[in-house]
Amino acid sequence: xxxxxxxxxxxGIPCASVWAQExxxxxxxxxxxDELWRxxxxxxxxxxxxxxxxxxxxxxxxxxxxxxxxxxxxxxxVSDVLGELYDxxxxxxxxxxxxxxxPYFDLWVEPDRDGSAVVTSVRESSAAADVGVRVGDxxxxxxxxxxxxxxxxxxxxxxxxxxxxxxxxxxxxxxSGQRGQPRTLTLRSRDGRDRQLLIPVKKxxxxxxxxxxxxxxxxxxxxxxxxADDAVVAxxxxxxxxxxxxxxxxxxxxxxxxxDTAVARPIMGRFITEPKPYARMRRRxxxxxxxxxxxxxxxxxxxxxxxxxxVLTTRxxxxxxxxxxxxxxxxxxxxxxxxxxxxxxxxxxxxxxDRTGLTLQYSAEPVYDVQDRPRWLLEPDVPVEGGADILAAxxxxxxxxxxxxxxxx
Numbered sequence: 001x002x003x004x005x006x007x008x009x010x011x012g013i014p015c016a017s018v019w020a021q022e023x024x025x026x027x028x029x030x031x032x033x034d035e036l037w038r039x040x041x042x043x044x045x046x047x048x049x050x051x052x053x054x055x056x057x058x059x060x061x062x063x064x065x066x067x068x069x070x071x072x073x074x075x076x077x078v079s080d081v082l083g084e085l086y087d088x089x090x091x092x093x094x095x096x097x098x099x100x101x102x103p104y105f106d107l108w109v110e111p112d113r114d115g116s117a118v119v120t121s122v123r124e125s126s127a128a129a130d131v132g133v134r135v136g137d138x139x140x141x142x143x144x145x146x147x148x149x150x151x152x153x154x155x156x157x158x159x160x161x162x163x164x165x166x167x168x169x170x171x172x173x174x175x176s177g178q179r180g181q182p183r184t185l186t187l188r189s190r191d192g193r194d195r196q197l198l199i200p201v202k203k204x205x206x207x208x209x210x211x212x213x214x215x216x217x218x219x220x221x222x223x224x225x226x227x228a229d230d231a232v233v234a235x236x237x238x239x240x241x242x243x244x245x246x247x248x249x250x251x252x253x254x255x256x257x258x259x260d261t262a263v264a265r266p267i268m269g270r271f272i273t274e275p276k277p278y279a280r281m282r283r284r285x286x287x288x289x290x291x292x293x294x295x296x297x298x299x300x301x302x303x304x305x306x307x308x309x310x311v312l313t314t315r316x317x318x319x320x321x322x323x324x325x326x327x328x329x330x331x332x333x334x335x336x337x338x339x340x341x342x343x344x345x346x347x348x349x350x351x352x353x354d355r356t357g358l359t360l361q362y363s364a365e366p367v368y369d370v371q372d373r374p375r376w377l378l379e380p381d382v383p384v385e386g387g388a389d390i391l392a393a394x395x396x397x398x399x400x401x402x403x404x405x406x407x408x409x
Contacts, residue, residue, distance in 0.1 A: 029074055032353040033065040036078060036360075040085075043284050045346050045366050049376075050085060051166070056158035057084050072096045075358055082360065084156045086169035089319065089344035093359040100154065101179050103172035104342060106199075108315040109139060110168060115148035116140050116188065117171045121315040121339060122387070125255060127202035133185065135387035139175050140194070141186040150174035212239035219398055220246040221391075224267075227259025227320045233266050240270055240305055248398035249305065251328075252312040254338065254390065258319025261295070268324070269300035271309060271333040278327035279375075280368040281347065292368070297331055310394040313338035313380055319348075323367060326378050330370040337382040337394045345376025 037058050047054065061081050068074035075096045082090050088103055095102075106126035109117035116138040122129045139147050155170035177183035182200045189195065209232050211223045220243030222236060243249060268278060278297045282289040311325040311334045322341040328334035346363035353359075367375040384393045 028355040029066050029068060030062075032074070032355045032358070033062055033077075035353055036081060036351070037062070039351055040362055043349065043362070043364055044085065044090070045282075045284050045289075045363050046085070046087060050087075051159045051161050051163040052084050052086075052156065053158050053160045056160075057081060060158055071356055071358075074356060078353075078358055078360070082362075083154065083173075084158050085362075086156055086163075086166045087344070087363055088169075088342060089346060089348055090362040091360065093350075093361065095179065097179065099179055100173055101176035103169055103176060104315065105176035107133065107139075107172075107175050109171055109175050111148075111151070111171045112138060115146065117147050117151075117175055120385075123255075123316050124314075125205070127199050128185075130202070131197045131199055133187065133197060133199070134189075136190045138188040139185055140188055142174060142177060143184050144186070147171065147174050208235075210235040210239065212242070214243070214246070215250070215395060217395065217399055218245075218247045219395060220249045221252065222249065223252040223255075224321075224324075225255050227256065227261075227263040227324065229259070230263060232259075232263050236267050237270070237301060240301070244303065244305070246307060248308045248310070250310050250312060250391065250394045250398070251334070252391070253317050253321040253324060254312050254314040256317055256321035256324075258321050258344075261320060261323070264320050264324045264327070265295075265297055266300050268297045268327050268331060268333075271305050271328070272297060272299050272331055273304050274299060276331040277370050278330045279323060280370065280372055281365050282368075283365050289366075292372070294370075297327065308398055309334040310337050310397055311335070312390050312394055313341050314390065315339055315342055318342035319344050322375055322378060326367075326369050326375055329381070335382060335397060336378075336380040337397055338380050338384050338390045340379055340383075343376045343378075345374055 041054050061077055065074060065077045068077055079092050079095050079099060082092065091102055106123040106128040107119055108121035109119050112118050119133060119135055119137045119139065122133050122135060141147055142150060151170040151174040154173045156166050159166060180201065182198060184196055184198050186196050207225065209226045209229055213221050215221050222239045224232065226232065276297050277294045279295040280292045281295060282292050309328065311328055313325055313336055325336045329336055345367055347365040347367060348361040349364040351360050351362060369375065382393060382397055384390045
């Protein structure tokens with residue numbers, strides 16, 4: 001048998017350095033963390049809008065990720081890493097059971113100078129609305145803990161400089177409470193009265209993705225709650241057939257969390273007679289972005305609805321429910337009435353960490369309107385703030401248009 005420098009070193013001395021083996025260890029967490037950090041570093045699209053120091057994220061979180069003693073503990077680290085981007089569209093698909101809810105669960109708040117969080121919008125269908133949380137209330141504490149303390153604990157740690165958007169994001173997480181749990185809010189009303197409200201966990205009410213009815217003044221109303229189901233297109237088509245002779249149309253996406261362009265685009269096609277651009281998009285290309293490309297809408301359907309259209313929005317119009325109002329305005333077929341939307345301004349990509357199986361999504365392709373203005377800065381044409389009646393404002397808009405056109409109101 002050969003006894004060269006494979007088994008024995010030079011001059012027959014055993015070569016321990018050749019045969020020594022590392023002690024067994026699990027590289028799962030290291031490899032998954034590195035995949036997460038590398039993928040987002042190469043493909044996340046909003047670093048220019050953030051003050052996140054991505055190298056500092058690596059230095060701070062990698063040792064903690066490797067020290068995690070369970071999959072759930074590692075998942076919590078992953079969630080914290082994503083939080084460093086303070087982006088509501090970038091999050092885990094199935095966060096740990098004991099995690100805080102994501103921001104903008106049922107309230108939209110803005111931090112005040114005194115450390116409270118002022119409610120600027122309340123989700124209409126939420127338990128918070130049911131128990132009486134109102135626009136203008138100041139949130140002082142959640143489950144008796146001061147809101148500023150909770151926000152400080154969840155704020156991004158790895159910023160190159162302070163960013164008010166990151167502070168606002170942290171306050172909105174703090175206000176949302178813990179997943180699957182009720183919470184008690186300590187509130188101060190506009191008149192200076194303090195009160196406590198228990199917000200229970202509310203089971204979502206089962207409602208159809210599309211509903212429609214005729215409003216006074218021969219105005220049609222179509223409520224679209226999701227763009228995630230292909231059947232939505234046919235249901236909207238049927239509603240439009242019933243509204244063919246109306247004087248105007250309201251499309252309500254106030255409770256719509258988004259969905260697929262493949263559902264929203266054919267609906268837009270019912271309002272045009274020739275192909276129209278409705279959006280522009282880009283993609284990360286190295287440190288910059290690719291050249292933009294234009295997204296088009298094709299005319300569709302047995303007839304074109306040609307009367308005035310208003311699209312209703314709130315802070316809970318998100319993702320494709322922001323792209324749809326933007327697109328309808330871009331093709332020249334709608335006025336947007338309501339509040340600013342959730343400001344998630346990009347198409348998302350999924351990522352599965354192969355070893356732990358954790359899944360997440362992240363903002364990857366920024367979206368712009370036909371004039372190349374960012375979707376995340378989209379504002380309504382007719383702003384309705386302070387909890388005022390958005391539907392009434394839309395009907396007034398359509399009625400005024402009819403009067404200007406000399407039609408009976």
